[in-house]
Amino acid sequence: MSTHPQGPGNPAFGEPDEDLPLMCSQCGTDRNLALHSIETLNPPLEDLVKVGYSCSACGMHYLHRADVATVASVLNRDGSLTNVLAFGGHYIHCGQPMEKTGSELRRLSAPVSTDKDQEETFDVYMSTRVLHCRCGFQVELPE
Ligand SMILES: [Zn+2]
Ligand SMILES: [Zn+2]
Structure with missing residues (x-):
């Protein structure tokens, strides 16, 4: 009788851990994105956050892991703070508040x-x- 050890440490049971660009795959652009949430990952990872947003053009919602610099480039498009996420009174750098x-x-x-x-x-x-x-x-x- 053989059993395969399957504990909570099995990486197959985690969340999808791809770092995706912020973009509406429906519209193929990042121009109409409205950010709803930015969370640090649990456990926190350097330069990575979990971001939730929707596309105001087609209404698609997205929630996934992304690089802080990528999020910053969308969120602070006209801002001067590079790689700093300013969201809801919180400032995030390197994926950490x-x-x-x-x-x-x-x-x-x-x-x-x-x-x-x-x-x-x-x-x-x-x-x-x-x-x-x-x-x-x-x-x-x-x-
Ligand atoms: Zn869209
Ligand atoms: Zn930093």
Whole structure:
């Protein structure tokens, strides 16, 4: 009598673990995608997240694993933060939520222009938060 060991460690019972590009396979474009969710994987994997989105052109829904940089390129198409996912108040880099490591108080001096004879300046304090990724990447954002 022979039995094949089949435990919870069997990789065949996992989720599909392909890293797919974000694209509507129906329309063949990534231009109409609306992102709904970004989750870290369990267990977390470097540079990979689970992303859920739909295509607003045909209504297809997708949920799969994807590379952070790929998601960032769709999500931050017009943004300046490369490889950072900003979603629902969370910032993700390297597939991990970035940690807040501190906050800064920035002083901006703005001239008060109500009276031309008075050259007063007026200090504006703006608080920012500093987010840090374990890879060393950090970003400072307005609070
Ligand atoms: Zn579509
Ligand atoms: Zn990172």
